[in-house]
Amino acid sequence: VTTDVRSRILLSSLNGKMSDALALLRQQQQTSVDVELLHTMLARAAALAHADTIAYMWYQHVMPRRLPVEGRLLCEMAGVALYQDRLFLPAQFLQHYQAMNRDRRTSPEDELIEYELRRIKVEAFARGTMHSTALREKWKVFLQEMDTLPGQPPLRLRDFPQMTKAMGIALMQQDEQAAALALFGRQPLVIKNEWSLPLLLAGVLWHVPGPAQARRVLAEFRQSYRGLPLLDAELVIKRRGFEINT
C-alpha cells in the first residue's frame, strides 16, 4: 500500500465513510494491512456499526493470522455483529479472546469482557434460532456459557432481550410450554450459578397468559427449588400486574 492509499483509507474511515474505506482496502493485497490501519478501521466500524467492515477484517486478517485485538473492542464488535445479524461472529470473538487469555490472571475488567462476550454469544444463538430450535437448546447454550462463568455473577433477565423474545415465541406452542416447565425439573447439566434458574422462571412468567398460569408455574418452581434469588420473578410479576405473593 502506498502512503497515499493508506491515508485515503484512514481518512474515509475517520470521516465515517466506511464503505469507501472498505472498497479501497479490498483492492489492496492481503499482506498490506498494518497495525494502525487495522485498529482504526475496526474501531471506526464498531463505532459506526458497519458490519461489513467488521466481517471482512475479521475473516481476512484477524482470525486467520491470530492478530491481537483488545477485549473492549471485541465486545463492541460483537454487539454490532449481533444486531446486524452476523450471528456466527460473536462465538468466534469469544473463542479468539479466550485463546489470547489462556494463562492470564483475570482482572475485574477481563471478567467483565468475558461476561459480555459470552452474553452476546448466547444472545446471538437465541436470535439466530428464534423460530427454529426448541427452548431446550437455547437453555443448554445459556447454561454452557453463562452458568459456567467463574465468579458466578448475577444473571438478569433484562440482559438477555433476544433470549427472552425467543422464549416468548417458544412458549406460544403448547408442547413447548410443557417442555419449559419440565426444565425446572431435571437439568441436562449441573447448575452452578444460583441466578440461572430464576432467570428461566422470570422468562416464563413474562410470557404466561394470566395470573392463574403464573401461580401454577411459581408453585411448580417452588416444589423443586427454594432459597434462590427471585428478584427478577418479583419484578416481572409487578410489571405484569399480577397479584401474587412471592
Add this chain to the structure above:
Amino acid sequence: MHLKKGKRSISTVWRLLWKRFYSVNSKTNMHFSRSRKKPVTNFTRTNGLLLSCNGDTFPYLRTLWRYFNAPGNLMFVTTNIVAFMGIVTYNTLVTISSERAFEEQMMAAQVSLAKQREELETTALSLPRDIELRGEEDDIKWEQPDVAHVREDPLVEEQNAKLDTPIKQYTLGDLILNKRENVTDYDSQRAKASIFHMLYAYMLYRDVIQPTTMTQNNNSEEWRREVELLTKGKEVQGTHRRIDVFYDLWNKNFDKIVTSPEKVQNFQLPNWSKYPTILKFICTELHDNSLKTLGEFKQFYGKVRSNEVKKLLGLWLYDHSFLFPHNIYDNRTEEDFYDILINDSMQDNRIFQKYSSIVMNPYNERTQLFFPNVNSPSVNKPVPSISLETYTRLLKGYINLQETGCKYDYNDNIFKLISILKLNCFLQRNKKKHAGPTVRILLPRDEDRSQILGTISQAEKRTCYQILSKNRDVVALLKRISDIQADSS
C-alpha cells in the same frame, strides 16, 4: 364655610412657603440667638439631609445662608457647581453619541435581516400560509423525498455545505501517520516480548549482583550507568547462580507485564546497540526470527551459546509452550528438539524433571507439542509416541541423578520408565528401504491404554524385545541399574 376655610388655608400655606424660601421671619433672630448649637444636633439626627428637615429646623437655614454668604465659601461652592455642571454635560454628550451609534447598528441589522428573510421566502422555503389548515391532508400526500433528487438540487447542496456539523471532518492535514508497523500474530509477538523482557532483566540482575569484574568492562558506558543506578545505596551481595530462582521470581511477577493484546501488538525491540554482547546477539536473533513455530524456536535456541541463557530459555519454554501451535502428525524436528533439551538439561535437576514429566505424565499437554502422533484405529485418535533414542537418554538422565544426587530417590521413576518401555513399545516400519523397522514407545492416556496396547501383537512385541536386547545403550543402562540396586541393598 369650606370656601372660607380654603382661603384661610391657602393664605397659611403661602405664608409658610414664603417663610421657607426666604427665611424671613420676625422671630428668626430670637430663634437664632436661643439655640446656636442646635443645627448640628439636628443635622446628625436627620442624617445630614436638608430635605428631610422638619419644620423645627426650618429657621436654621438662615445659618446656612450666612455660611454661604461668606466670600471664601461662595467662591468654593460656585467652583464646585461649575465643575459639576461640566461633568454632567460631558457625560450627557457621551451617552447621546453612543446611543446614536447603537441605533445605527440596529438599523443595519434590521435591514440585513429583512434582506435575508426576503431571500429565503423567495428561494427555498416558500410555504403556503394555510399549511396548518391542510396539515393532515398534506401528511397523507407527503412522500419520502428521493435522496438522489435532493442531491441534485445545487442550492440545497450549497446550503448544506455551509452548515457546520459538530462531527469533525478530517482532512489530510489532520492526519498524523505513524511509522508503518506490520501486523504480527499474538503468540509469536508475545513470545518475543516475553523472552526479551526475561533476558534483559536477567542481564541486569546478573550485573547488579556480581561485583565488578572484567566482564563488565566490555560493556558500554550506558549499560554500566544503568547498573550503577540500581546498585546505588544498596547492599548488594554477590551470591546468586541459581537461575531457576531468578526465573521463578520473574515468571511470577513480571511475565504478565506483556500479555495485554495492545501491549503485545505495540511491542518493539529497543535499540540494542548499547547492550552487553550476549543481549545484543539475542536481540538480533529475535529480530530476524519470526518465532511462530517450535521449529523456529529451536533454530533460535540452537544459535545461543551461553549456558545460562540456554537454561533460562529451557525454563521459559516449558511454561510458555502453549504459544506454539501443535503439529498433529509431522513433528519430527520437534522431537529432535526435545532430545536436545533433555541433553542440555542433564546437569540441571529441575529442568530435567520438568521435561521428563512430559513423557512420564501422559496428561501433560506438551506431549502433543513435542512428539509425533501415531494414528491408532482402535481409539480413533492420534496417540503420541517417542523414539527409543530419546527414551534411553531420558532413562540415562534418571540413572545419573540416582547415582550422583543422593537427596532424592529416583527409583520409582526409573522403574516406571522401564515398565513403560516394556509395555508400550511397538514397531514402526521405516520409509527408507535399507533401514529396518525401528522401535518407538507409545504414550497413551490412562483411559485409552488397554485398548491401544491390546492391538500390539505378541509377535511384534517379541521383535521389539529382540531389537532392544541388541541395543547397546539400553543394555548398558540396564546393567548400571542393576549395579545401583546392588549398591543400595
